[in-house]
Amino acid sequence: MATIKLKQVVSRIDCSKRQKANLDALGFKKTNSVVEHEDTPAIRGMYEAVKHLVVVVK
Numbered sequence: 001m002a003t004i005k006l007k008q009v010v011s012r013i014d015c016s017k018r019q020k021a022n023l024d025a026l027g028f029k030k031t032n033s034v035v036e037h038e039d040t041p042a043i044r045g046m047y048e049a050v051k052h053l054v055v056v057v058k
Helices: 017-026 041-049
Strands: 003-008 034-038 054-057
Touching: 003 041, 017 041
Parallel strands: none
Antiparallel strands: 003 034, 003 054
């Protein structure tokens, strides 16, 4: 299955609890960290919730 790489580019400071929970679930530890996941609807949904904090890396 295809994979997707995500990079956190904005700090989690001043984010809601829901957004912080999504960042934790995606596996981000700190700003500029990169994680790789299988491209599933669940991962896409978590990405949509925090897309202003995260970018997709090619």
